Amino acid sequence: MSIDATHDPALRSWLASANDPATDFPIQNLPFGRFRRADDMDWRIGVAIGDQVLDLRRARLIETHDMNRLMRLLPAARTALRHAISEGLRAGSPNEAVFREALVPQSRVSMGLPCRIGDYTDFYIGIHHASSVGKLFRPDNPLLPNYKWVPIGYHGRASSINASPSRFKRPMGQQRGADDAAPTLAPTERLDYELELGLVIGRPNVQGEPITMADAEDHLFGVALFNDWSARDIQAWEYQPLGPFQSKNFASTLSPWVVTMEALAPFRQAFTRPAGDPQPLPYLDSAANRERGAIDIELEVWIQTPAMLAAGHAGDRLSRSNFSDGYWTAAQLVTHHTVNGCNLGSGDLFGSGTLSGPRADQGGSLLELSQGGKQPVRLSNGETRTFLEDGDTVVFRGFCAREGFRRIGFGECRGTVLPAG
Numbered sequence: 001m002s003i004d005a006t007h008d009p010a011l012r013s014w015l016a017s018a019n020d021p022a023t024d025f026p027i028q029n030l031p032f033g034r035f036r037r038a039d040d041m042d043w044r045i046g047v048a049i050g051d052q053v054l055d056l057r058r059a060r061l062i063e064t065h066d067m068n069r070l071m072r073l074l075p076a077a078r079t080a081l082r083h084a085i086s087e088g089l090r091a092g093s094p095n096e097a098v099f100r101e102a103l104v105p106q107s108r109v110s111m112g113l114p115c116r117i118g119d120y121t122d123f124y125i126g127i128h129h130a131s132s133v134g135k136l137f138r139p140d141n142p143l144l145p146n147y148k149w150v151p152i153g154y155h156g157r158a159s160s161i162n163a164s165p166s167r168f169k170r171p172m173g174q175q176r177g178a179d180d181a182a183p184t185l186a187p188t189e190r191l192d193y194e195l196e197l198g199l200v201i202g203r204p205n206v207q208g209e210p211i212t213m214a215d216a217e218d219h220l221f222g223v224a225l226f227n228d229w230s231a232r233d234i235q236a237w238e239y240q241p242l243g244p245f246q247s248k249n250f251a252s253t254l255s256p257w258v259v260t261m262e263a264l265a266p267f268r269q270a271f272t273r274p275a276g277d278p279q280p281l282p283y284l285d286s287a288a289n290r291e292r293g294a295i296d297i298e299l300e301v302w303i304q305t306p307a308m309l310a311a312g313h314a315g316d317r318l319s320r321s322n323f324s325d326g327y328w329t330a331a332q333l334v335t336h337h338t339v340n341g342c343n344l345g346s347g348d349l350f351g352s353g354t355l356s357g358p359r360a361d362q363g364g365s366l367l368e369l370s371q372g373g374k375q376p377v378r379l380s381n382g383e384t385r386t387f388l389e390d391g392d393t394v395v396f397r398g399f400c401a402r403e404g405f406r407r408i409g410f411g412e413c414r415g416t417v418l419p420a421g
Helices: 067-071 075-089 096-101 127-137 232-238 287-292 306-310 330-338
Strands: 032-037 044-049 052-055 103-105 109-111 120-123 153-155 161-163 166-169 172-175 184-187 195-201 220-227 252-254 298-304 316-322 349-351 393-400 408-418
Touching: 032 067, 075 096, 096 103, 161 166, 172 232, 195 298, 195 330, 220 330, 220 393, 220 408, 252 408, 330 349
Parallel strands: 120 349, 161 252, 166 408
Antiparallel strands: 032 044, 032 109, 044 052, 052 103, 120 153, 172 184, 195 220, 195 349, 220 252, 298 316, 298 393, 393 408
C-alpha cells in the first residue's frame, strides 16, 4: 500500500465539512460503511466524507450494494476506486454535481455493520495487556511460554457482533467465588470493556492454500474500532481448559466505518522486537513487515456514566494507547491464521485483542486500570468504577496523525450497558 496523490495533505474538497481540521473524515480518509435512509430498508455502500455519506452507487462508481463483493476486489481495482472517489470529491472536480446528488447527511442515516461477518477470530496481540493481566493471576510467570512465538487466538461468536452505537443487557452467567461451595447463576458483577481494533478480511483464500507474508495485506480490506465486552467473573470460572465462552459471546461492538489499508499507508512504521526477544519464525517474517508492518493508530477510551449524562457531561477519558504497541502485525495474523490451510472469507473479522500501553494508566480494560477491582478508578465528578455499572456508556475513538499528512479518524465505537432482564 503506497503513498500517492490521494494522501496529499494539500487536497481540499468542494464539501466544506471535509476541510474542517476537526473532522475524522477528510478527503484523505474515505472509509467505507453500509447505511440506509429512513425511507429505504435496503443497505447501501457509502463513504464518509466530512459530515456526509457518499452513496457510491448513486455516484455511478459501483454497480452493487453488496459490500462483501466490493471487498473482494483486487488491490489494483481497490486503488482505482479510491482514486475515482477522491477525484470526484476534490475542489474543482467536473463530477461535483453528480457527487452532490449522491450525498446524504450522516445525521439522517442509520449505520449497520460494515459488511456481513462470516467468521470472527479474536487474537491476543497486546503484550502489555497480557503482561498486566498475567501478573494479576501468575505474578511469577505473567506470560505463558508460547506468547512470544505464536499469535494466540480463539474462535469467537460472529452473530452477537453489533454495529455502533449499540445497547445490550448485562449478561447472566454461571460464576463461583473463591469462598463459594458451588457456582450460581447470576448477572455478572464484573462487566468490562476491551479496547481492540477489528481487522476486516477482503479477499478470501482457497482452503489448503496458505497466505504468505508477501500477500497477506492484499487480503486485508481495512480496520475498524472494536469493543469485545467481557464478563470477568463468568470468564474466571469457565475459561479453563478451553478458553472464553459465555463471558465473551453475549455482545461485541464494531464501529460502522472501515478505514482502508490504502488510507493507512502514510502511518506505517517499522516493526521491531525488544532486544532479547525471539524473532518471528521465518513464515511470519519478511523485509516489508520489518520495514513498515506496524501501523501508528492512536486509541482512546471514554466513559459517560448516567450521572454524567444527566448533568450534560460528555464523559471522561480513561486511557490512551496505540496499535503499534501490539506484539504482532496485521500481516502476521493473516499468515498465521492460514498457515495450516484455514480458508478465510470476505467479511471475516479479526479482533486484535486488548491494546494497552506500557504504563499503568494505559490499560485497555477496567480489569487493568482497577487492578482486578482492588483500586477503584476515580472519575472527574467524584464517582468511582471498578467495573461497569448499568447505564454506563463506553466510547472508543481512534485517529492517525503524522507530520506532513492529514489527520484521519475512525469515528466512534459506542456501547451502553442495560440492566439484566
